[in-house]
Structure formats: C-alpha cells, structure tokens
Amino acid sequence: MYHYLFTNDLRISHLEDSLYEAGICFNTDSVPSASEDKNANNNMNTLGFYFNLTKNSRCSVECSNNNIRKVVLNFIKKFQFPNPRTKESYENTSADGIQIAPMRIILRLLYIMYMQDSSTAYLTRDEIADFIFLIMKWQKQKS
Secondary structure (H helix, E strand, C coil): CCCCCCCHHHCHHHHHHHHHHHHHHHHCCCCCCHHHHHHHHHHHHHHHHHHCCCCCCHHHHHHHCCCHHHHHHHHHHHCCCCCCCCHHHHHHHHHCCCCCCHHHHHHHHHHHHHHHCHHHCCCCHHHHHHHHHHHHHHHHHHC
16 A cells, blocks of 8 residues: 545645635735634645745735646646655655656656547556556665
8 A cells, every 4th residue: 555645625626726825825924823723724735745835925916826837737737756745754664665757747748648649548547556656666666
C-alpha cells in the first residue's frame, strides 16, 4: 500500500472559490487565526502550502484576481513525490521508494495517447497504480 496524505481541501467542486478567497486573505494578511475560525485557518493554510500562497506571492495575486487556472496548472507542474507536507507523510512516501512527479507523467501519457487516437485517450486508476507508480518503485529498487 502506498502512502499519500490526502486532503479534502482540494475538492474540485469548491476549489475555485476556496482559492479565490484564500488568495484575497493571504494578500491582505487576513487569514483567520485558528481561534477565530479553525476550519477556515486549516483550509487556507493547506491551500497555501499546496498552491504557494503567501502574502503578495504571484500565486496569491493570481488567485485574488480570479486567475485560478494558472495557479492550478502551476500546482500540477510542480507536484511530486515524496511530498513534504508533514514529516510523517514525507518519511512514509520516501519509504515507498517513489520519486516522481505523477501529474506531469500522467498528463504526458494522456497527451501522447490523444495524439495517437483521441477516442481512446484515458488511463484508469489501476493503470496509473500498476504502470506508473509500481514501475517507478521497481526502477528505484533496481538501481
């Protein structure tokens, strides 16, 4: 079993609104404290970690200007394993032996598949697990 620290803060149905609000709060230095609103504080700080939101950062400015797509694409481009969000998560994913940027590999494969035949350009979860993560782990063990 592979380890991944999943967060509900990245739910697609609310992500655009959440990033917009977080961008404004980071830029105006008004992220609520945990004592004021623990849920909002946790959510915004998690979004801040994943999407590089800090006071007046390029990503927080883009979010506050409602240019969410640019920020999400930046996240996709840079996300990788192991993920250092927490010490325990980093140690668990490091022990799994996976050192990849999964979203970049998946998007590259989907693009290549689409160029070959646009009607069959998809990957299943099992294919991602078996052919991307497992092969990367196997290659790591061989070297």
